[in-house]
Amino acid sequence: MNTTAIPAQPTLTAKDFATDQEVRWCPGCGDYSILAQVQKVMPGLGIPKENIVIISGIGCSSRFPYYMNTYGMHSIHGRATAIASGLKASRPELSVWIVAGDGDALSIGGNHTIHLLRRNFDVNMMLFNNQIYGLTKGQYSPTSEEKKVTKSSPLGSIDHPFNPLALAMGADASFIARSMDRDPKHLQEILIRSYKHKGASFTEIYQNCNIFNDGAFEIFTEKSSKPEQALFLEQGKPLIFGAAKNKGIKLDGLKPVVVEIGDSAGVDDLWIHDEKDFYKAQVLVRMFDDPYKDEHLPRPFGVFYETDRACYEDVMTMQIEEAIAVKGKGDLDKLLRGNEVWTIN
Amino acid sequence: MPAKAFVNLTLQRLFKYFINMATTTEVLQEVVIKFAGDSGDGMQLTGSQFTNNTALLGNDLATFPDFPAEIRAPQGTLPGVSGFQLRFSSDMVYTPGDECDVLVAMNAAALKVNLKSLKKGGKIIANTDGFDAKNLRLANYPDGINPLEDGSLSAYELIKVDVTKMTREALKDITMGTKEKDRAKNMFVLGFLYWMYNRNMDSSIAFIKEKFGKKPEIYESNIRALQAGYNFGDTIEITGVTYTVAKARMQPGTYRSIMGNQALAYGLIAFSDKSELPLFLGTYPITPASDILHELSRYKAFGIRTFQAEDEIAGITSAIGASYGGSLGVTTTSGPGMALKGEAMGLAVMLEIPLVIVDVQRGGPSTGLPTKTEQSDLLQAYYGRNGECPMPVIAASTPSDCFDGVYEACRIAVEHMTPVIFLSDGYIANGAEPWRFPKSEDLPAVKVSFKTDLGHGEEKFQPYLRDEKLVRPWAVPGTPGLEHRIGGIEKQNITGNVSYDPENHQLMVKIREEKVEKIAEYIPEQHLDSGPEKGKILVIGWGSTYGVIKSTVAELQAQGHEVSHAHLRYIRPFPRNLGDIIRNFDQVLIPEINNGQLIKIIRDKYLVDAKGYNKIMGIPITKSELLEVLKKMLA
Numbered sequence: 001m002n003t004t005a006i007p008a009q010p011t012l013t014a015k016d017f018a019t020d021q022e023v024r025w026c027p028g029c030g031d032y033s034i035l036a037q038v039q040k041v042m043p044g045l046g047i048p049k050e051n052i053v054i055i056s057g058i059g060c061s062s063r064f065p066y067y068m069n070t071y072g073m074h075s076i077h078g079r080a081t082a083i084a085s086g087l088k089a090s091r092p093e094l095s096v097w098i099v100a101g102d103g104d105a106l107s108i109g110g111n112h113t114i115h116l117l118r119r120n121f122d123v124n125m126m127l128f129n130n131q132i133y134g135l136t137k138g139q140y141s142p143t144s145e146e147k148k149v150t151k152s153s154p155l156g157s158i159d160h161p162f163n164p165l166a167l168a169m170g171a172d173a174s175f176i177a178r179s180m181d182r183d184p185k186h187l188q189e190i191l192i193r194s195y196k197h198k199g200a201s202f203t204e205i206y207q208n209c210n211i212f213n214d215g216a217f218e219i220f221t222e223k224s225s226k227p228e229q230a231l232f233l234e235q236g237k238p239l240i241f242g243a244a245k246n247k248g249i250k251l252d253g254l255k256p257v258v259v260e261i262g263d264s265a266g267v268d269d270l271w272i273h274d275e276k277d278f279y280k281a282q283v284l285v286r287m288f289d290d291p292y293k294d295e296h297l298p299r300p301f302g303v304f305y306e307t308d309r310a311c312y313e314d315v316m317t318m319q320i321e322e323a324i325a326v327k328g329k330g331d332l333d334k335l336l337r338g339n340e341v342w343t344i345n
Numbered sequence: 346m347p348a349k350a351f352v353n354l355t356l357q358r359l360f361k362y363f364i365n366m367a368t369t370t371e372v373l374q375e376v377v378i379k380f381a382g383d384s385g386d387g388m389q390l391t392g393s394q395f396t397n398n399t400a401l402l403g404n405d406l407a408t409f410p411d412f413p414a415e416i417r418a419p420q421g422t423l424p425g426v427s428g429f430q431l432r433f434s435s436d437m438v439y440t441p442g443d444e445c446d447v448l449v450a451m452n453a454a455a456l457k458v459n460l461k462s463l464k465k466g467g468k469i470i471a472n473t474d475g476f477d478a479k480n481l482r483l484a485n486y487p488d489g490i491n492p493l494e495d496g497s498l499s500a501y502e503l504i505k506v507d508v509t510k511m512t513r514e515a516l517k518d519i520t521m522g523t524k525e526k527d528r529a530k531n532m533f534v535l536g537f538l539y540w541m542y543n544r545n546m547d548s549s550i551a552f553i554k555e556k557f558g559k560k561p562e563i564y565e566s567n568i569r570a571l572q573a574g575y576n577f578g579d580t581i582e583i584t585g586v587t588y589t590v591a592k593a594r595m596q597p598g599t600y601r602s603i604m605g606n607q608a609l610a611y612g613l614i615a616f617s618d619k620s621e622l623p624l625f626l627g628t629y630p631i632t633p634a635s636d637i638l639h640e641l642s643r644y645k646a647f648g649i650r651t652f653q654a655e656d657e658i659a660g661i662t663s664a665i666g667a668s669y670g671g672s673l674g675v676t677t678t679s680g681p682g683m684a685l686k687g688e689a690m691g692l693a694v695m696l697e698i699p700l701v702i703v704d705v706q707r708g709g710p711s712t713g714l715p716t717k718t719e720q721s722d723l724l725q726a727y728y729g730r731n732g733e734c735p736m737p738v739i740a741a742s743t744p745s746d747c748f749d750g751v752y753e754a755c756r757i758a759v760e761h762m763t764p765v766i767f768l769s770d771g772y773i774a775n776g777a778e779p780w781r782f783p784k785s786e787d788l789p790a791v792k793v794s795f796k797t798d799l800g801h802g803e804e805k806f807q808p809y810l811r812d813e814k815l816v817r818p819w820a821v822p823g824t825p826g827l828e829h830r831i832g833g834i835e836k837q838n839i840t841g842n843v844s845y846d847p848e849n850h851q852l853m854v855k856i857r858e859e860k861v862e863k864i865a866e867y868i869p870e871q872h873l874d875s876g877p878e879k880g881k882i883l884v885i886g887w888g889s890t891y892g893v894i895k896s897t898v899a900e901l902q903a904q905g906h907e908v909s910h911a912h913l914r915y916i917r918p919f920p921r922n923l924g925d926i927i928r929n930f931d932q933v934l935i936p937e938i939n940n941g942q943l944i945k946i947i948r949d950k951y952l953v954d955a956k957g958y959n960k961i962m963g964i965p966i967t968k969s970e971l972l973e974v975l976k977k978m979l980a
């Protein structure tokens with residue numbers, strides 16, 4: 001199945017990516033912002049609309065495809081990643097986007113997520129992390145913090161949460177990033193980076209569920225605390241944060257430590273971000289402290305890691321092309337006949 | 346062969362010639378051989394090699410491989426016995442035979458397990474080395490008892506051969522360990538049987554060359570053991586008689602030997618080739634279905650994409666993704682995998698996209714009997730999903746029938762935009778038979794039509810607008826102007842938008858059901874495999890019971906009984922005339938290798954008091970059993 005040649009397209013706008021379906025998320029939900037940023041970013045990517053496929057599983061965020069005027073599938077719980085794998089393997093030229101919540105991607109679909117990442121299909125996975133089960137009305141999720149009181153954990157959750165980026169790192173994802181619903185500009189930038197990356201892109205997006213887990217990320221997203229708590233990564237730049245840009249991260253051996261920039265430490269002493277550094281990325285994804293505890297590290301946002309690695313679908317295609325080059329295109333009659341036949345007269 | 350040994354053999358042959366001791370050759374109508382040994386003895390290989398050689402002679406044949414689930418069960422024990430039964434004949438054969446004429450027993454356990462199925466007067470070829478004290482103890486023979494020595498086998502013709510010793514002897518100047526040398530024992534036995542049945546060994550020599558050509562020691566040891574076995578028979582004159590079976594009077598044509606999973610893989614490739622739909626297999630290894638993956642992964646030159654997924658669910662969902670993209674998505678599995686795929690099948694039913702789900706059934710429930718055969722997934726295939734979730738169900742009846750059957754399953758999937766379940770089982774999957782393979786030009790044409798643009802007067806693409814078959818259009822990503830969203834939530838009729846409307850849900854449930862029922866208008870009517878159109882008993886079968894029902898019914902018909910046989914390929918929907926056929930008989934018998942599953946559907950659908958014959962032992966029904974049941978019904 002080949003895509004027919006596309007004639008020059010009129011310039012698309014965000015509106016062209018909206019559908020006639022009423023968006024049915026709760027008013028105030030972080031999903032609205034993410035949808036808006038995706039719709040804003042899409043026209044600039046230069047992909048013909050018909051070559052974009054958005055696949056989701058089950059959960060609030062998984063309604064996403066209905067609101068995007070592209071091809072899309074709202075599938076079953078946890079399996080968006082596996083469906084996307086089959087689609088991308090068979091149609092490498094399509095631009096495949098996956099929308100999954102924390103329960104969808106990391107609990108019921110955790111297995112498919114890690115295998116998608118290790119196989120490195122060239123797809124863009126957006127993890128909408130709100131640290132709660134919203135659609136089932138408020139149970140703790142695999143990213144909920146310990147001791148969290150929810151409908152299913154009245155005495156506090158005894159589950160230890162996943163660190164999604166460390167999980168992605170462990171699964172050898174080739175692009176790992178974090179952004180947030182409340183920072184549209186940053187989110188747009190990261191989405192573009194995720195698209196531009198050839199390989200499986202894993203983007204965790206902090207998304208506020210204002211009904212069941214309101215304010216879960218406010219310490220990172222609200223103006224008053226954001227500068228002190230969120231650290232924005234920039235390639236080749238030192239890790240600096242703070243309202244006065246007066247704090248930085250220094251590596252003490254393998255351990256990141258917060259330093260005040262001034263007499264004791266200069267900018268030259270700080271950790272310089274390098275997305276290509278596999279070992280430093282392992283440390284970076286582990287900067288995952290509880291922001292309400294003393295002496296915690298700020299939470300990084302941006303592109304943590306990016307590497308070039310062969311994509312599954314490309315190698316699959318290559319094997320087919322090689323087989324045809326060596327043996328010639330498959331000959332059905334030859335196959336059916338096999339090597340040994342006999343004739344009855 | 347070392348020069349000295351060669352001289353010796355030549356001298357022996359000359360000697361034989363001069364004193365006129367030439368072997369006599371008897372012509373037999375048919376032979377059933379069972380190769381039995383420890384699961385590490387290579388009996389499956391020996392059996393399949395002898396089968397291929399037999400097929401090339403033009404005999405009709407049927408096989409029944411029967412092996413333990415463990416790769417190497419404890420050596421020498423009864424559960425560790427692996428068997429391969431082959432029946433070949435100058436007549437048509439439909440089953441591997443209830444009893445065997447020849448039992449090859451590589452050890453005491455193999456004899457003990459299989460003796461009951463050896464005909465009185467049959468031959469036992471026993472490897473004496475496998476009957477030492479240790480092997481006898483492992484096979485639970487009482488202390489001091491060796492059946493080869495105590496006369497207990499006097500009702501049989503016992504041929505004792507020290508296979509181990511003679512194999513080692515034949516390989517004595519090859520530099521390899523004794524353990525490695527002993528691996529060639531099965532080739533010695535194969536060579537001996539080739540002599541006994543007057544065979545030319547070229548097919549196996551070519552096989553060994555292809556398999557071990559790059560490993561000179563292993564190649565050499567196998568070839569030498571094979572020849573040593575042959576020469577042993579030729580020289581020692583144990584029996585003085587060799588046998589041949591004449592070519593079968595089969596339909597004229599060119600044949601090859603084919604196994605069920607192989608035929609199934611070829612059917613998928615053929616469909617992909619004819620329809621020009623790329624084939625995508627998403628699957629997870631499981632016994633006894635894995636060989637379909639192995640087979641398909643070899644044929645990349647046909648553009649086939651095989652994806653060994655992380656689990657059964659990813660197997661089917663990746664196939665759904667591929668189908669959404671315009672490939673023919675296929676997933677292959679067995680019972681436990683079917684259970685895991687259930688939710689995704691429901692998604693495919695809601696999406697109304699083509700998908701073929703192959704279930705090579707095995708004994709269940711749970712892990713059950715992984716290497717044994719059973720027909721116990723029928724109700725799972727028919728009903729086993731949440732919600733009202735109808736799907737066509739198609740079944741194969743013999744190894745070669747997997748080709749036509751799966752081709753038809755693909756046709757229905759694509760032409761009716763629906764997931765289809767294709768049922769095979771372990772017995773069909775691993776069994777072999779001669780196959781008058783088709784020419785690609787003779788295969789049925791397939792109509793695949795993608796929607797490519799908005800039709801005349803169509804303002805907006807309506808993904809759930811149906812044609813006269815109630816089939817919705819297949820519009821794949823990459824097609825400008827047809828962007829649309831589908832999913833597992835109930836669809837609004839025509840638009841495909843999400844709908845929770847009560848009337849719409851009832852309507853959609855009914856439409857999905859009618860769409861599957863309507864397929865009956867596009868499949869052939871049911872025919873009787875044999876027997877009169879009206880009569881005393883109709884035997885209805887499906888799947889791998891085909892051969893045993895056919896041969897049993899044939900015997901009763903020859904005796905003048907009004908017994909007929911209908912074998913179902915289409916189980917959902919049933920062929921439109923099945924009810925009429927059933928009503929023409931006084932009694933209906935439904936033999937199944939399960940606890941009664943098709944019978945429930947037939948009773949439900951046609952309100953007929955059908956009787957069942959159910960065997961749930963992980964092995965096929967035998968002709969003698971079925972004959973007894975039918976005779977009682979006729980009495």
